[in-house]
Amino acid sequence: MDDIEDITLSLDDTARVSNKKHVLSRKLRSTTSDEPNLTQSNIPGLETIYMKTWGCSHNSSDGEYMAGQLASFGYTITGIRLRKDEKIEQGVTPPLDNPEAARLWVLNSCTVKSPSEDGFVNAVRSAKDMGKEVVLAGCVPQAQKNHRALKGLSVVGVQQIDRIVEVVEETLKGNTVRLFGSKRKDGRRVGGADLALPKIRRNPLIEIIAINTGCLNHCTYCKTKQARGDLASYLPESIVARAEQSFEEGVCEIWLTSEDTGAYGRDIGSSIPELLWQLVEVIPDGAMLRLGMTNPPYILDHLEEMAKLLAHPRSASDSVLANMKREYTAAEFRRVVDFLKEKVPGITIATDVICGFPGETEEDFEETVQLVRDYQFPSLFINQFYPRPGTPAARMKRLPTEEVKRRTREISKVFQSYHPYDHKLGEIQEVLVTEEARDKKNYVAHNKFYEQVLVPQDDSLLGKRIRVKITETGKHYLVGKILNESATRTALSKPLRKGAA
Known part of the structure; x- marks a missing residue:
């Protein structure tokens, strides 16, 4: 071959x-x-x-x-x-x-x-x-x-x-x-393919922009590092140009993605807040920007700025975090979450947990469960540990499979025990409509905290912002009634001013 x-x-x-x-x-x-x-x-x-x-x-x-x-x-x-x-x-x-x-x-x-x-x-x-x-x-x-x-x-x-x-x-x-x-x-590794290449979007209203590839961590369980490698960031001007091009093509929502968005720019003398402020200048009125996952260590340096820009961090227990080589502690995670919740009322904090990582004691597991109880994350991605071939964690002694399953069931039970959106019943919200719901009967919209709001299916709503009243709440969604006085508008008018959220 x-x-x-x-x-x-x-x-x-x-x-x-x-x-x-x-x-x-x-x-x-x-x-x-x-x-x-x-x-x-x-x-x-x-x-x-x-x-x-x-x-x-x-x-x-x-x-x-x-x-x-x-x-x-x-x-x-x-x-x-x-x-x-x-x-x-x-x-x-x-x-x-x-x-x-x-x-x-x-x-x-x-x-x-x-x-x-x-x-x-x-x-x-x-x-x-x-x-x-x-x-x-x-x-x-x-x-x-x-x-x-x-x-x-x-x-x-x-x-x-x-x-x-x-x-x-x-x-x-x-x-x-x-x-x-x-x-x-110029002697440095770059992010990858040119961001200006042609694209067929799965959703024509949403543009996904990879701002960097790879990361700075060496987590023991992660196989993605072997594929994506060390951090390599795209230049800010390339990302901004892609965003502007996308808006011109009718996009009304941009997702910034990478293996770790918080580490963006550390290899090129920039930072994630610097990039976000540049993007804010070109986002049309009514459009939305969604920032993908980040690790707490890289957000701790920018908490004030990230609070203004509505960032979303991630999670876990100290000894297990050390075994994972996650390079932060549960206390640091709590500091990030507490700071953002204080500075940005209503912010949505989503995170992941891995149940049954090698060496996780019952006490370690209880710390993670308590974290979920304390913060009642509206979105929680619960994973069982899978040993990925070729990673350091694959060589560690595994916990019994039944014990891993038990811990997964227990933390899932805690997650299912609370209803994070009940207090929003009756609220008036402005939402952006972007896609068809899985039930094929409604459209999915998101408010400024990226909570999912279901609205009646009407093709004229796609790509527009509308005012709704929340009439029902579920575990993972809200239901909105379109207000009669709601004036829909496209997401392609004037840019937001710097500092607008």
């Missing part, structure tokens, strides 16, 4: 690949028969490609970029769910989710948890059984280049998604290629 870095493509093959920056050096050796397949088209760009993405919002953004490049090259994309009336730039509406219709599958994997990886492996098996060509992407192949699921299949690394068209083209010709590597500029 040849590496694509050693391959030469003819001029005809590469003429339609935009932003091609690499010189390739050697002819690719085909891994299939020389006998041409006359029943299938080999004309570039005339096939249907199925896209499937697992994992975090960073991975989702990578998948959207890959789909956008392939669509710009002429491919029909299936698997990207769009609003029924949404058209991509070329004026073509892709089929919604029809893997059987595609000749090639692009499977964009996640390595955070074993179930995600298992789902990816099962999809690879299904593709093979159906006789599909396959290109693998995402964190699994990047972190485990010798993974059994990769054998004989084409692979594109997380830093090389801007070359997905090349990899797909060669795979459709019957070649198997592997493309890895990291991007560097």
Whole structure:
């Protein structure tokens, strides 16, 4: 199996690949028969490609970029769910989710948890059984280049998604290629593919912008570090330019994402508050900005600024945190949460817990349970410990499986015991409507604390801010009645002034 870095493509093959920056050096050796397949088209760009993405919002953004490049090259994309009336730039509406219709599958994997990886492996098996060509992407192949699921299949690394068209083209010709590597500029590692690349958004109203890749931590349980590597930040001007471009294209909500948003800029002499203040200047009135997860150590340096910018931090118990190499304590976590709750009344604090990490005592577990009782997090992601191959934690002595399950059930019971939104009944709120609810009967809107508010389904509301009265509360949502005097407006008027929240 040849590496694509050693391959030469003819001029005809590469003429339609935009932003091609690499010189390739050697002819690719085909891994299939020389006998041409006359029943299938080999004309570039005339096939249907199925896209499937697992994992975090960073991975989702990578998948959207890959789909956008392939669509710009002429491919029909299936698997990207769009609003029924949404058209991509070329004026073509892709089929919604029809893997059987595609000749090639692009499977964009996640390595955070074993179930995600298992789902990816099962999809690879299904593709093979159906006789599909396959290109693998995402964190699994990047972190485990010798993974059994990769054998004989084409692979594109997380830093090389801007070359997905090349990899797909060669795979459709019957070649198997592997493309890895990291991007560097002026001697430093950079965030990855150009943020200005074309994209097909899963939700045309939401733009996901990866502000950096990798992180500064070395958590013992984490496999993502092996895939995404050390911190590499995009320049602020590139991020701001992407945001402005997105708003011009009709987006009304931006998600900033990365493995650790709080660490942004430490490698380039900037910081997350500096970036956010620049973004505030270009956010249109009525639009919203959502900041992804961060670790407390990097927010402690910017608490005052982050309070103004409505940041959201994360969690756990001291001895377990030390074993995880999380580099902060429960007291520091409490300090961040308490400060933000005081300075930003109504702020939503979401966090994760891992139950049954190796070495977690009953006392450690009770500390975490007490933390949940004290703060009654409206959103709590409860995970059982999964040993990820190749991580230090995988070599640690595990707790009995039944004990891990018991602790998971107990903390889940505590989480289910309280109702975080009951006090909001009767409130008048302004919300931004962005997507269809899972029940297919309502639309989902969010208020300024990113709480989910369900409103009646009406296509004219999408992308607009409306006033509602909260008439019902659930464990994970609010229900809003649209007020008669509610004047809807698009999220594309004047920018907010600096300091506006």
